Amino acid sequence: MPLRGVARVFSxxxxxxxxxxxxxxxxxxxxxxxxxxxxxxxxxxxPTNDLDGSAFGVEATPGFGMGAAPVGLDALAENExxxxxxxxxxxxxxxxxxxxxxxxxxxxxxxxxxIQSVNAMTAREVIxxxxxxxxxxxxxxxxxxxxxxxxxGLSGQGRAGVAEIIERQTQMVTTHLSxxxxxxxxxxxxxxxxxxxxxxxxxxxxxxxxxxLQTRLLSLNANVEAARxxxxxxxxxxxxxxMRRLTDEIDQANRQIGQMAQALLVSLxxxxxxxERLNRxxxxxxxxxxENSSQVYGATAHLKTSLESVLARGDHEAGLILQGSYEAxxxxxxxxxxxxxxxxxxxxxxxxxxxxxxxxxxxxxxxVSVTNHSFENLEAAESHPELHAGEVVSLGSxxxxxxxxxxx
Amino acid sequence: MSPKVLIVDDSATVRQxxxxxxxxxxxxxxxxxxxxEGLDKINSASDIKAVICDVNMPRMNGLxxxxxxxxxxxxxxxxxxxxxxxxxxxxxxxxxxxxKGWIVKPFKADLLVAAVKQLTRAA
Numbered sequence: 001m002p003l004r005g006v007a008r009v010f011s012x013x014x015x016x017x018x019x020x021x022x023x024x025x026x027x028x029x030x031x032x033x034x035x036x037x038x039x040x041x042x043x044x045x046x047p048t049n050d051l052d053g054s055a056f057g058v059e060a061t062p063g064f065g066m067g068a069a070p071v072g073l074d075a076l077a078e079n080e081x082x083x084x085x086x087x088x089x090x091x092x093x094x095x096x097x098x099x100x101x102x103x104x105x106x107x108x109x110x111x112x113x114x115i116q117s118v119n120a121m122t123a124r125e126v127i128x129x130x131x132x133x134x135x136x137x138x139x140x141x142x143x144x145x146x147x148x149x150x151x152x153g154l155s156g157q158g159r160a161g162v163a164e165i166i167e168r169q170t171q172m173v174t175t176h177l178s179x180x181x182x183x184x185x186x187x188x189x190x191x192x193x194x195x196x197x198x199x200x201x202x203x204x205x206x207x208x209x210x211x212x213l214q215t216r217l218l219s220l221n222a223n224v225e226a227a228r229x230x231x232x233x234x235x236x237x238x239x240x241x242x243m244r245r246l247t248d249e250i251d252q253a254n255r256q257i258g259q260m261a262q263a264l265l266v267s268l269x270x271x272x273x274x275x276e277r278l279n280r281x282x283x284x285x286x287x288x289x290x291e292n293s294s295q296v297y298g299a300t301a302h303l304k305t306s307l308e309s310v311l312a313r314g315d316h317e318a319g320l321i322l323q324g325s326y327e328a329x330x331x332x333x334x335x336x337x338x339x340x341x342x343x344x345x346x347x348x349x350x351x352x353x354x355x356x357x358x359x360x361x362x363x364x365x366x367x368v369s370v371t372n373h374s375f376e377n378l379e380a381a382e383s384h385p386e387l388h389a390g391e392v393v394s395l396g397s398x399x400x401x402x403x404x405x406x407x408x
Numbered sequence: 409m410s411p412k413v414l415i416v417d418d419s420a421t422v423r424q425x426x427x428x429x430x431x432x433x434x435x436x437x438x439x440x441x442x443x444x445e446g447l448d449k450i451n452s453a454s455d456i457k458a459v460i461c462d463v464n465m466p467r468m469n470g471l472x473x474x475x476x477x478x479x480x481x482x483x484x485x486x487x488x489x490x491x492x493x494x495x496x497x498x499x500x501x502x503x504x505x506x507x508k509g510w511i512v513k514p515f516k517a518d519l520l521v522a523a524v525k526q527l528t529r530a531a
Contacts (some may be wrong), residue, residue: 073511130424137432184455205484325432326517329425333514337492400494400512405519407526 097360103354112346119339126335133332137325144318151307153315166300170293177286184279191272198264205258212250219243411438411528412455416446417462417471417490424520425489429517430524443468443502447476456485457528459518463503465500471498474505482506486527490515 222240226233400406413435415426427437437452440446442465450456463470470489477483486508489499494512502510507526512519 054454059457113491123419126421127424130421130428134431135426141432322432323518329517330514332421332425335421336514339419363502399496400499400510402492402494402514403513403516403519404494404512405509405515405523406499406511407523408465408507 006250052143094364097364100357100360101353104349104356107351108346108349111349115342115345117266119335119342122339127330130332132330133207133328134163137321140321141318144314145323147314148311151311166296170289170296174286174289174293178281181282181286182280184275188272188275188279189270191275192283194264195268195272198268201261202258205254205261208250208254208257212247212254215247215250216244219247381383410434411457411491412438412453413524413528414438414440414446414449414453414456414459415461415466416440416443416444416459416473417461418465422462422490425517426520429520433521433525435524442466443470443473443476448471450477450483450485457531458485458524459483459487460490460524461487463489463493471501471505474502474507478505488523488527490520497499 219240222236222243226236226240229236411434413430415423415430415437416439417423418441419425421437429441430437438449438456442469443461446459446461461470461473466471470474470491472495474483474487474489477487483506487506487510488509489502489507490511490513492513499510509523511523525527
């Protein structure tokens with residue numbers, strides 16, 4: 001219930017004039033009943049001032065009470081005018097005063113209980129939201145980290161990179177192909193030389209055959225001469241026989257050499273032809289590989305660029321996640337200042353109770369007068385806690401605002 | 409090893425929110441409920457790199473804790489006050505007792521993290 005409503009209740013209690021509060025049917029509007037039935041039992045010693053029923057001011061009549069001079073409303077602020085002290089709670093006051101204190105205390109206890117319950121609930125829920133936020137951000141950061149590690153491997157950052165492996169293997173193949181090509185070239189040359197040598201061998205074999213023929217003729221002549229000489233020609237016979245035998249062996253060997261040379265002359269050109277074919281194939285493969293390698297290099301470079309772009313985007317997203325988390329944390333901070341603001345209500349109620357009981361007691365004794373705006377000023381004063389905190393604010397220095405950071 | 413920061417505040421939600429902001433930024437966070445517990449942790453743990461401290465707390469408030477550190481030769485690590493208060497007189501008092509900064513609640517998490525990083529780097 002707002003302060004004005006509470007004050008209005010008290011005005012109606014006071015405002016029954018000469019009639020006891022108990023014998024009226026419409027003395028208190030139902031919505032302002034704080035404690036049903038209790039107000040009707042208020043004893044008829046209330047001041048008989050004629051009050052304005054719509055307002056809640058009390059004007060002290062001359063001769064009533066102690067006859068103290070009326071005091072202005074704003075003079076009721078603390079530390080400015082000595083307000084008569086309300087009787088301490090331990091001393092029995094008037095039944096109305098006790099009723100007021102008891103009602104206020106119960107009201108205050110209820111309000112405080114509810115405030116503490118709300119604060120506990122909101123704290124619990126805020127902490128739960130914070131834990132969920134932490135779990136979400138943690139999972140997101142872990143996922144981004146795992147993706148980054150995977151992409152780093154693929155992008156070739158380090159020798160284990162797939163792109164680098166592809167490039168290295170391509171270079172290895174190209175190197176080996178060059179080696180094969182050089183070997184085939186050398187083989188072709190050696191084959192050509194072997195072909196030339198084979199032709200030389202065949203030519204030499206023909207000369208050897210001619211020599212063998214001459215030798216055979218010579219041995220025949222020796223035989224003829226040996227026959228003409230008769231017994232004296234026996235030595236010639238032997239020599240002629242040996243020569244004939246040697247000539248036969250030379251002929252046989254020459255024929256074999258000739259056959260081998262002929263075989264070489266047939267196979268070497270084929271070897272040469274195959275070598276040339278292999279060389280041509282190797283050249284074609286090397287050319288194709290070179291063309292494909294440039295495509296591979298281009299593709300791996302593009303892959304690297306794409307992966308690095310994805311990595312950069314991942315880092316950016318991770319930054320956004322973190323920023324979003326920071327914003328959420330900033331919003332979750334409503335709970336603490338809200339809880340403290342709610343607790344100020346309890347302090348406000350305590351001060352209100354003090355003020356009301358003081359005013360009631362003062363009004364009863366007639367030592368002070370109030371005007372219409374007493375509670376308005378009280379409410380206005382209570383809304384500025386700094387004024388009641390007793391703090392001294394440095395002149396010329398502005399207090400910091402929420403969220404401000406000052407490093408010394 | 410992550411640098412360790414001590415948060416001293418009687419509000420569980422504030423401690424959690426500071427912990428969330430700093431752990432996501434790579435810090436390790438320990439907590440204390442009030443100035444007495446905070447003072448105990450400052451004196452017993454040698455690896456605390458920074459302290460974030462509320463002002464209004466039961467048993468011992470933040471300025472009293474800071475003053476106690478000051479009489480013991482000053483806090484070994486930078487102390488950042490985190491509070492709803494913003495009065496220049498309180499700020500001046502904290503500065504005289506050796507505090508290195510003052511943040512008014514509710515705080516912006518990214519600014520808190522930046523301030524802690526700057527103070528721990530300077531230390």
